[in-house]
Amino acid sequence: MMISRLTGNELADRLEEALPNVVEGCDTSAIWVKPNHMVQVAHFLFSDPTLDFNYLNSITAVDFIEFFEVVYHLTSLNKQHSAVVKTKLYGREEVNLPSVYNIWKGADFQEREIWDLMGVKFDGHPNMKRIMLWEGFEGHPLRKDFL
Numbered sequence: 001m002m003i004s005r006l007t008g009n010e011l012a013d014r015l016e017e018a019l020p021n022v023v024e025g026c027d028t029s030a031i032w033v034k035p036n037h038m039v040q041v042a043h044f045l046f047s048d049p050t051l052d053f054n055y056l057n058s059i060t061a062v063d064f065i066e067f068f069e070v071v072y073h074l075t076s077l078n079k080q081h082s083a084v085v086k087t088k089l090y091g092r093e094e095v096n097l098p099s100v101y102n103i104w105k106g107a108d109f110q111e112r113e114i115w116d117l118m119g120v121k122f123d124g125h126p127n128m129k130r131i132m133l134w135e136g137f138e139g140h141p142l143r144k145d146f147l
Contacts, residue, residue, distance in 0.1 A: 003075065003080050003081060003082050004080065004081045004082075005081065005082050005083065006051075006081050006083040007026075007027075007028045007029070008026030008027050008028065008029060008030045008031035008083075008084070009026050009027070009028065011026065011031045011083055011085070012026040014048070014050075015031070015033070015041065015044065018044055018048070019037065019040060019044055021034075022034055022037040022041055024087075024088070029084060030071075030083075030084035030085065030086050031083070031084070031086070032086045032087060032088065033086075033087050034087070035070075035087045035097050035098075036098070038087055038097060039098040039099075039103070039124075041085065042072075042103045042104070045083075045085070046104070050079075051079070052079050053074040053075065053076050053083065054075075054076060054078065055074065055075040055076070055077050055104075055106075056072065056073075056074060056104035056106045056110075057073040057074065057075055057082070058071075058072075058073045058110060059071065059072050059073075059100075059110040059111060060110075060114070061114045061120050063142065063144045065144055065145070066090070067088045067089060067090045067091075068088070068095055068118065069086055069087070069088050069089075070087050070089065070097055070114070070120060071084065071085075071086050072084070072086070072100070089120060092145070094121070095120045095121065096120070096123050097120055097121070097122055097123070098122070098123050098124055099111055099122035099123060099124040099125040099128075100122075101122070101124070101125050101126065102124070107122075107125075108126075108127070109131060111125050111128070112125070112127070112128065112130070112131040113131050113132060115128055115129075115130070115140075116130045116131050116132045116133055117132060117133075117140055117141060118140050118142050118143060119139075119140035119143060
């Protein structure tokens with residue numbers, strides 16, 4: 001059986017119906033949600049029976065200098081579909097996003113890796129400390145402004 005991909009447009013329609021005003025944008029490849037609503041959105045995507053996104057494939061972050069984009073790749077193993085959810089974080093100092101660890105335990109190391117290498121801190125994570133580099137390392141080496 002092949003896994004189909006839900007478009008950002010399809011996901012936006014479902015989210016706007018259930019959680020008004022959380023969507024910032026969408027296209028055929030992804031949906032962008034407001035960062036302060038990420039846990040609410042993740043919980044809905046996980047628990048809604050028609051979506052059933054029970055598997056977090058990956059989380060990553062991209063530094064666009066003007067903002068960071070955090071990207072979630074999700075799959076429903078039961079419904080055989082996948083989706084990409086993104087959020088934008090503005091600023092360079094104290095960049096924070098709510099943790100989705102309590103929804104998908106697989107977020108544990110991935111959120112720590114993003115904190116360690118990109119400097120995006122996940123509020124509510126039970127063990128937000130470096131995972132790749134040593135404690136006391138100065139900076140976040142995958143940022144474009146890292147020297």
